[in-house]
Amino acid sequence: MKRILVVAFMCILAVGCGQNAPKESESDMTNPVIENIMARRSVRHYTDQAVPREVLQQIAECGVNAPNAMNHQKWEVRIIDNEEYFVGLTNVMKGKSPFPVGDDDPKFRNVLRNATAAIAVxxxxxxxxxxxxxxxxxCENVCLAAKSLGLGSVxxxxxxxxxxxxxxxxxxLDKLNFSEGYKLRIxxxxxxxxxxxEAKPRxxxxxxxxx
Ligand SMILES: Cc1cc2nc3c(=O)[nH]c(=O)nc-3n(C[C@H](O)[C@H](O)[C@H](O)COP(=O)(O)O)c2cc1C
Incomplete structure (x- = not known):
């Protein structure tokens, strides 16, 4: 009898503890927004296919629809899709970067993680x-919009x-033509x-x- 009581007590304790223990939610993959959030990953290799300007414009517009303090929109956004810009920047940075800039990567295209387009903020x-x-x-709006349109982002x-x-x-930097007082952040x-x-663990x- 005593043993039954001890087992019953342990069970109650276990159930009680379980209520407060953090439990991973089961992501609802039928919800397209949640599916998109959970499937987004940083992409560092891209095909040669150019991203159409109307797609880049739409992604940038999703970016500036993000919540922002008092809607003051204290940001400036530049879309770069000119290959010369990527190549020139890469040439400048090669040899200066403290990080490897792709010499060992056969698919290396440029120092912007091989992207074919970029949004500078x-x-x-x-x-x-x-x-x-x-x-x-x-930036998160940009990444999620890109993902939803079949693009990668980093x-x-x-x-x-x-x-x-x-x-x-x-x-x-000058080519980005940001206003006085604005500094490139990302x-x-x-x-x-x-x-x-693969998803990195969280x-x-x-x-x-x-x-
Ligand atoms: C503020 C910030 C700066 C980052 N800088 C770089 C970077 O310079 N180069 C890079 O390859 N990834 C960069 N990342 C991407 C992170 O490494 C990446 O988001 C993280 O490892 C999680 O992986 P995931 O995006 O695939 O989930 C940056 C991310 C953030 C938010």
Missing amino acids: ACPDDETGMSLINVGLL VMAGPVMMMNNIPEARPF IVGLGYPDEDP DLGKIQFVE
Whole structure:
């Protein structure tokens, strides 16, 4: 009898603990938005196929429809689809980058992760950090819109840091023609994917309910 009570108590304890334990949701893959979010991955190899300008325009418009602080839209967006720009920037960065720039990659095309198009985003400095949050949200809209249209994307800060720091990259920054006070923050590479990367693991322990 005593043993039965102990087992029953352990069962109650186990069930009770289970209620608070974080549990992975079963993603609803019949929901196209959730499916799109869960299937997006950073793509770093693209086919030669050019992305039509109307598609790039639509993706950029999805970007600027992101939530942004007080709708002040403190951002500027530039679409790059000129191959000369990619090649020129790559030539400038080769030999300067602290990171490998693809010499060992037979499919290497350029330092923007081989993208055939890109969206560069600038915002002003601001003490609150809101402008950078706006830019981040814009970028995620760009990535998800791209994915939904069959394109790959990759958010890139590495090349941006180099562009902002290497004097030889100045002409490429100037070509973006951002307004006074606006600084290039991020570039999203785009194109038709030539790879289908696995999802990188996510730590669901970072998510907690507040009781
Ligand atoms: C702010 C930011 C900067 C990033 N910079 C780079 C970069 O310079 N080069 C790169 O290849 N990927 C870059 N990434 C992509 C991340 O490496 C990628 O999102 C992360 O590894 C998760 O993989 P996933 O996007 O495939 O889920 C950046 C992502 C973010 C959000």
